[in-house]
Amino acid sequence: MDRELKVYNILEQPFYITRQKHDTTFNMPVCHYHNVYEIYYLLEGRRNYFIQNKIYPVVKGDIVLININDIHKTMDFNNSAHERILINFKKDFIAPLLDDNNCLLDCFLSENKVIHLNVSEQSFVQSILMKMLEEDRKKQKGYRTYEKILLTELLLFINRNMEKFNEQKRYSSSIQNKMSEVALYLMENYMKKISLKQVAEEFFITPSHLSRTFKKTTGFTFVEYLNSIRIKEARKLLKETGKSVMEIAELTGFESQTHFGRVFKQMTGMSPLQYRKQPGF
DNA sequence: AGACTGCGGAGCCAGGAACC
DNA sequence: GGTTCCTGGCTCCGCAGTCT
Secondary structure: OOOOEEEEOOOOOOEEEEEEEEOOOOOOOOEEEEOOEEEEEEEEEEEEEEEOOEEEEEEOOEEEEEOOOOOEEEEEOOOOOEEEEEEEEOHHHHHHHOOOOOHHHHHHHOOOOEEEOOHHHHHHHHHHHHHHHHHHHHOOOOHHHHHHHHHHHHHHHHHHOHHHHHOOOOOOOHHHHHHHHHHHHHHHHOOOOOOHHHHHHHOOOOHHHHHHHHHHHHOOOHHHHHHHHHHHHHHHHHHHOOOOHHHHHHHOOOOOHHHHHHHHHHHHOOOHHHHHHOOOO
């Protein structure tokens, strides 16, 4: 069983693009969130994408938008092959091109995380992405500047059409909706003492069924997901307040400081104090 | 105050079978 | 397809103690 939960501070470079094809069943091995924006474009196949508290079915021609610190994971759909292009970038990368309102990044704040493109839109977006890949491969003079321009064009296109994309209705099964509600419940109640049994009672299903279905639909075990939310909040409190580690453990739902420290280290690779003392605070 | 370790009970996970 | 029940194996998590 994969119990790995990771917080990634990825990207030595401010911009990263990659194209990958998987012929067989592939599940993202790590449940994670990171300090960069992510744009995921599905060239072929179908996937399920878990973001924050919702499961989104993703098909060919869909764009997935992952904001900084959004918990996410891609998952297999009926053992189907797929091919995707993934872009990660830091805000700094396009900072010179942002206006005062940072409107290029508005699309990452939308509740709608997956947008479906029609055929002509797919063609337009793919042409931009292929140019990006070409630039990144050849690394000719000024390639970073051209990548900035291409990324800006892509973000402009998405933001200008966001209103239309937000009207799109996505199909989700009733069980996916229910698991989304459970995930939302955990996001809103992580600071309380929560058990699988208690949540199962809240949603009128048995603990074993909740456990199994939650894992199947989200890719996270119940505890993995709960801990990831708690540690995400703990990082914020360590960064933004002067509260003691014990206080933060209590505020994030951990009854034991020992256990808090252990989970924190498992997810971030360092103890709470080491995290607070990191350069940049 | 916080980090770390060992221990043990509680609770979770996941597989199988069965029901509706 | 969705759900429940049962169960063995395993992990989680809090406690106690020690060290820095």
